[in-house]
Each structure stands twice: as C-alpha cells, then as structure tokens.
Amino acid sequence: MIRAASWCSPANCGVVTLDGAGDQWSTRPLLSNDELTKIIGRTIKYLSRMTGECRNSLCAAGLAMKPCGWLPKSQERPENRSASASRLNPMHAGLLAAGYEGCLAADQTYFRDYLASGRSLGRGNLFIYTLPTSTPGELAIALTLTGPSMHIEESANPLAALSRHANQMIADGEADAMLGIWSDATTSICLAIDGATGTGLLMPDASNPAAMALRLASLSHESHTHRGESSLVPSPGTLGEG
Amino acid sequence: MKAVIAQSDVVTAYGWGLDALWDGLMSGNSPIRASDRFAGRGFVSDQMAAVADLDVAPGDSRAMALLRPLLEKLAGKLDPTTPLILATTVGEIERIEQAVLENNPALTAQASPRVLLAHVKQLLGLQGDSMVISSACASSSAALTRAASMIRHGDAQSVLVVTCDAISEFVYSGFSALLSLSDAPARPFDAERNGLTLGEAAAWALVTSEDSPLAGGSSTAILGWGNTTDAVHMTAPHREGNGLSRAITRACAMAECPTKDIAFVAAHGTATIYSDAMELAAFRTALGTPRPIFSVKGGTGHALSAAGLVQILVCGRALSLGVVPPTIGLETPEAVAAGWATTKPTRIDPAIRALSTNSGFGGVNTAIVLGRGTQ
Numbered sequence: 001m002i003r004a005a006s007w008c009s010p011a012n013c014g015v016v017t018l019d020g021a022g023d024q025w026s027t028r029p030l031l032s033n034d035e036l037t038k039i040i041g042r043t044i045k046y047l048s049r050m051t052g053e054c055r056n057s058l059c060a061a062g063l064a065m066k067p068c069g070w071l072p073k074s075q076e077r078p079e080n081r082s083a084s085a086s087r088l089n090p091m092h093a094g095l096l097a098a099g100y101e102g103c104l105a106a107d108q109t110y111f112r113d114y115l116a117s118g119r120s121l122g123r124g125n126l127f128i129y130t131l132p133t134s135t136p137g138e139l140a141i142a143l144t145l146t147g148p149s150m151h152i153e154e155s156a157n158p159l160a161a162l163s164r165h166a167n168q169m170i171a172d173g174e175a176d177a178m179l180g181i182w183s184d185a186t187t188s189i190c191l192a193i194d195g196a197t198g199t200g201l202l203m204p205d206a207s208n209p210a211a212m213a214l215r216l217a218s219l220s221h222e223s224h225t226h227r228g229e230s231s232l233v234p235s236p237g238t239l240g241e242g
Numbered sequence: 243m244k245a246v247i248a249q250s251d252v253v254t255a256y257g258w259g260l261d262a263l264w265d266g267l268m269s270g271n272s273p274i275r276a277s278d279r280f281a282g283r284g285f286v287s288d289q290m291a292a293v294a295d296l297d298v299a300p301g302d303s304r305a306m307a308l309l310r311p312l313l314e315k316l317a318g319k320l321d322p323t324t325p326l327i328l329a330t331t332v333g334e335i336e337r338i339e340q341a342v343l344e345n346n347p348a349l350t351a352q353a354s355p356r357v358l359l360a361h362v363k364q365l366l367g368l369q370g371d372s373m374v375i376s377s378a379c380a381s382s383s384a385a386l387t388r389a390a391s392m393i394r395h396g397d398a399q400s401v402l403v404v405t406c407d408a409i410s411e412f413v414y415s416g417f418s419a420l421l422s423l424s425d426a427p428a429r430p431f432d433a434e435r436n437g438l439t440l441g442e443a444a445a446w447a448l449v450t451s452e453d454s455p456l457a458g459g460s461s462t463a464i465l466g467w468g469n470t471t472d473a474v475h476m477t478a479p480h481r482e483g484n485g486l487s488r489a490i491t492r493a494c495a496m497a498e499c500p501t502k503d504i505a506f507v508a509a510h511g512t513a514t515i516y517s518d519a520m521e522l523a524a525f526r527t528a529l530g531t532p533r534p535i536f537s538v539k540g541g542t543g544h545a546l547s548a549a550g551l552v553q554i555l556v557c558g559r560a561l562s563l564g565v566v567p568p569t570i571g572l573e574t575p576e577a578v579a580a581g582w583a584t585t586k587p588t589r590i591d592p593a594i595r596a597l598s599t600n601s602g603f604g605g606v607n608t609a610i611v612l613g614r615g616t617q
Contacts, residue, residue: 094469094471095471104338104350104351104353104354107332107335107338107353107412108338108341108342108350110412110416111338111339111342111412112342114412114415115342115343119283119415120283120284120285120415121284121415121418121419122415122416122418122419123419124416124419124420127415127416127417127419127420128416128420128476128477128603130332130412130416131331131332131376131378131603131604132331132355132376133376133377133378133602133603133604133606134476134603134604136471136604137378137471137476137603137604137605137606138476140471140472140473140604140605141473141474141475141476141605143473144473145471145473146470146471146472146473146485146488147469147470147471148384148469148470148471149377149469149471149604149605149606150375150376150377150381150384150606151374151375151376151377152373152374152375152388153355153356153359153373153374153375153376154371154372154373155356156371161373165388168391168392168395169391169469171395172391172394172496173492173495173496174467174468174469174492
C-alpha cells in the first residue's frame with residue numbers, strides 16, 4: 001500500500017502520510033545542501049553535483065521515507081550492513097522512476113559540450129548522466145537503496161504504473177519497500193510503498209502528475225488547517241528550517 | 243505460474259537470427275572490426291561490433307533500421323492487446339545529435355524513447371499497454387523480469403519484450419572519454435583485457451505462461467530473478483560484487499534452485515578490468531565452486547540495453563543443445579577466472595539450470611535463473 005506521498009515543486013514541498021501523523025510541508029522547495037542534509041538526516045557527499053531534477057527527487061524521496069522510518073540511520077555503507085537487517089531497512093528498498101525530460105536535457109548538454117570541445121573528446125562526468133537511470137542511481141547512493149532500480153515509462157498513467165510495478169516487485173520478494181518517483185524539470189512526486197495490505201493513500205488523479213502535486217499540496221494544507229493546534233503537524237515554513 | 247520465452251529473434255554483428263549468433267560464437271571467430279565510421283575523431287579505439295550492410299532508410303534511425311526487419315516478420319501475428327515493453331538505454335540518440343548539430347530543438351523530443359516505442363507499437367499493430375524500461379546495461383534483462391512478473395501475476399497472457407541499442411557517435415565518444423574502450427577486440431575475463439568493444443543489437447522475446455499454446459518444446463523458462471543496486475558509485479562497480487551476489491542469491495531463491503544446480507553462467511563480461519573482476523567476485527561469493535561461465539561480448543561487442551536479452555537467447559540455445567559456448571577473445575584467463583571462464587565449448591547436462599547476469603551504470607544488477615521450458 002502507499003504509506004506516504006510527497007512532492008517538491010517550485011512553489012512548495014511536503015509529504016502526506018496515511019495516518020496524517022507524519023504530514024509536513026513547507027511554503028518553498030528545500031534544496032540547499034543544508035536543507036537536504038537535514039531532511040535525510042545524514043551527510044550526503046556529492047550533493048553539489050546533482051542536477052536540479054535530481055535534488056528535487058532527493059527532497060521528495062527523503063520527505064516520503066522519513067515518516068515511514070526507512071531512512072538510513074547512520075553513515076554505514078551497504079557493504080558494512082548486516083545481512084540480518086530488519087525488514088523495511090532501507091537496504092531492502094528499491095526505486096522506480098518515471099519522467100524522461102531531464103535526461104533529454106542532459107543528453108543535449110553532453111553532446112553540445114562534446115562538439116564545443118572539438119568533437120573528439122567528451123566529458124565523462126557529463127556522459128554518465130545521459131541515462132534515464134542517472135537520477136535513480138544518485139538517489140540509490142544517497143539513500144542506500146539497494147533493491148531494484150529502474151526507469152519505467154508508461155505514458156498513460158505514470159504514477160499508477162509505478163505503484164503497480166512496485167507492488168508486484170514487493171509481492172515477488174524483490175524488495176520489502178519501494179519508492180515510485182515521477183519527475184520533470186521542476187517537480188518531483190514520490191510514493192512510498194510497502195507490502196502491507198489495505199487501502200493506503202488514494203491517488204485521486206494519478207494520470208496527471210502535475211495536478212497530483214497540487215492536490216498533495218492542497219491535502220497537506222487542509223490537514224494543517226484542520227489540526228492547527230496539533231503538535232503533530234508543523235506550521236507551514238518550519239520543515240527543514242531552523 | 244511459470245513464465246517462458248516462447249518465441250524470439252535477434253540481430254547482432256554475427257548477422258540476422260539466433261542461428262547466426264550461435265554458430266558465430268561456436269566458431270570462435272569474432273566479427274569485431276576496425277571501422278572508419280568515426281575517423282578523425284581521435285577516439286581511443288576504432289573497434290566496433292557493427293551489423294554489416296545495415297540498410298538505414300532516409301529518415302530512419304539506426305536503431306529502427308535494426309528493429310524493422312525483425313519486427314516486420316512479427317507484424318500481424320500477435321494478439322493486438324499484447325502488452326509491449328521496449329528496453330533501451332538511449333533509443334534513437336541520433337535525434338539528439340541532429341538536434342544539436344542543426345540547432346533544431348524540435349528534433350529533441352523525437353529522441354525520447356517514447357517515440358521509438360510508438361513506432362514499434364505501430365509497426366506491430368499493437369493496441370495494448372506499452373512501456374519503456376531502462377536500467378542501463380541491464381535494461382533488457384530487467385524488462386524480461388518485469389514481463390515474467392506480469393505473467394506470474396496474471397496481468398497478461400503474453401508480453402512482448404523488444405530491445406535495441408545502436409552504435410552512435412554520442413555513445414562511442416562517451417565511452418572513449420571514460421577510457422573504457424579497448425584498442426583491440428574485447429577479451430572478457432582475460433589476464434590481458436583492457437576494455438570493452440561497443441556493439442549493436444536488437445532482439446525481441448515473446449514471454450508467455452508455460453501452458454500457453456504459443457510455448458513450444460524449445461521454449462526457455464524464466465524461473466527466478468533478482469534486481470539489485472550497489473548504491474556505492476555511479477559508474478564503478480562494488481569491488482566485492484555485493485550487489486550482484488545478492489541479485490544471484492535472490493534469483494536462486496525465487497527459482498527454488500540450490501546454487502549447486504546452476505550448471506553454467508552467461509556473464510555480463512564486458513572485458514573492463516573492474517567489471518569483470520567484480521563479476522568473478524560475485525560468482526565466488528554466491529555460487530562458491532567454479533563452473534563454466536561465458537561472455538558473448540568478444541563477438542557481439544557490448545550492445546548496452548540489448549546485451550541481456552542477447553545472452554539469454556544464447557543461454558536458451560545452450561540449455562537446449564547441452565553445450566556452453568566459449569568466450570570469444572579469451573586466451574589466458576586471469577588467475578581468479580581459472581576454472582570458470584571457458585575458452586572452448588563445454589558439454590553440460592541439458593536438464594539443468596543456467597544463470598544470466600548483467601550490471602550497469604548506476605550500480606544496477608540483474609540475475610535470472612533459466613531452465614528448459616519443459617522442466
């Protein structure tokens with residue numbers, strides 16, 4: 001089921017959780033190194049090399065994983081982790097991505113630079129980001145996601161498709177938990193999915209990710225309004241700040 | 243419900259069809275040649291495993307030129323509702339080259355694999371669900387695992403997996419920049435290996451349930467699989483092969499196949515120093531005792547997204563005939579490959595299991611346990 005849905009757009013970012021207890025939101029995207037580090041809860045090297053799309057996706061992924069308790073708890077690397085790690089340890093989480101536009105931009109950047117450099121020597125550090133799986137690769141490193149990682153593009157209903165494939169992977173025993181991330185150049189949406197049965201979070205309009213981000217923002221705002229005095233929901237603007 | 247590869251076709255530098263690929267590998271000869279296609283570019287190599295005399299029609303991409311003859315034979319023969327999975331890393335990347343060279347942004351959108359997917363769908367007359375799957379150089383094997391999963395979960399009666407990547411200036415220049423290209427034909431698992439040779443290939447596989455009327459006696463069963471990520475580096479593999487060994491372990495567990503029953507391995511075997519070493523480390527960890535492994539890349543070159551399906555089709559033929567092909571280009575196995583990498587064809591019991599593995603950028607790994615369809 002979908003336990004949490006998060007978003008990071010140019011206007012705001014936040015997360016909506018199944019029981020509402022983990023709902024958080026901010027009136028702006030949280031993309032500085034310090035803010036991203038705070039969301040993830042650990043120092044992440046190479047933040048500065050990430051594209052805007054990648055940082056958006058990292059922000060959304062971190063926001064979705066945090067209330068689920070899936071974020072890595074320390075700096076330990078996968079090779080040092082115990083094989084007996086508990087269920088839902090991030091070691092057993094995977095990532096499915098959708099949204100291709102960012103990769104096309106990286107493709108152009110690489111080839112333009114190659115031509116400008118005399119059409120004989122490209123830049124390896126640009127070339128390695130010319131795949132749709134570049135962002136999932138960076139996120140896997142940053143978040144220690146050692147399960148399946150692939151880009152699945154279904155044009156009809158991308159978020160529902162990610163959710164369906166993620167559920168099948170969990171049912172097949174490929175992972176205990178999956179993230180489904182849709183992103184374009186400005187907005188990322190992340191679904192945190194585990195193998196529990198039940199209704200989970202519903203996606204009112206999964207066919208339109210941009211509308212979905214707005215809907216999530218709206219849900220979060222409603223939640224804040226209704227529970228204004230509740231300590232469970234931070235005030236707008238407090239997420240990742242201070 | 244067990245999924246099987248019921249039908250398939252392939253083109254590689256060895257030529258059109260699985261017979262040409264199999265016979266080429268068994269001959270020990272390599273079609274890798276020096277090429278003047280990128281003469282004057284100053285790349286670190288001029289070697290490539292290109293499909294000879296490929297007829298690229300005006301307006302076509304090289305990827306589509308590889309796919310069209312394969313798919314035209316299939317057109318009209320499938321249930322129109324058959325789901326389609328296209329596995330590719332860069333698709334019709336020439337469109338990006340054109341867009342930048344001609345300063346024509348309108349061409350950029352044409353480079354999206356979704357456009358290639360639409361062309362394939364139209365060519366085959368399919369009207370069902372369709373998707374593009376990209377998992378770097380494990381793309382087609384990852385796509386095959388998704389197809390098998392869809393069959394297991396009853397999502398479809400059959401799923402068509404199509405894969406293609408062509409040699410392009412874009413990709414060749416990139417691997418040259420990374421100093422990954424060998425200046426001679428690739429020599430997987432050899433003590434003197436010094437890099438990969440880029441190749442190109444296209445293939446398709448129709449995945450069905452084992453009881454489908456489309457699944458004949460020569461089908462290959464997809465018994466189990468594992469997809470994992472190293473999560474340590476964007477391009478360099480985990481030194482000890484932890485990610486790949488976990489993928490193998492998961493694949494064997496899903497297949498309910500003790501590792502001792504894996505009789506041979508179709509390895510990714512790119513012939514780069516670190517990737518081959520990583521694979522051998524993973525095999526030692528996950529499988530323990532040596533058994534024959536082979537790589538097709540000394541002949542087919544590294545066909546990127548298509549690499550996985552190409553070697554899986556070879557695996558199917560090996561299971562059917564009871565013989566493991568040699569590793570083309572291998573002369574002197576490196577010390578840790580002794581007892582594993584094969585320089586000559588090896589006889590095996592056909593009633594056994596095979597393993598196929600792929601790894602790629604982003605630290606992705608895929609392992610698939612295969613058997614004969616009748617098992």
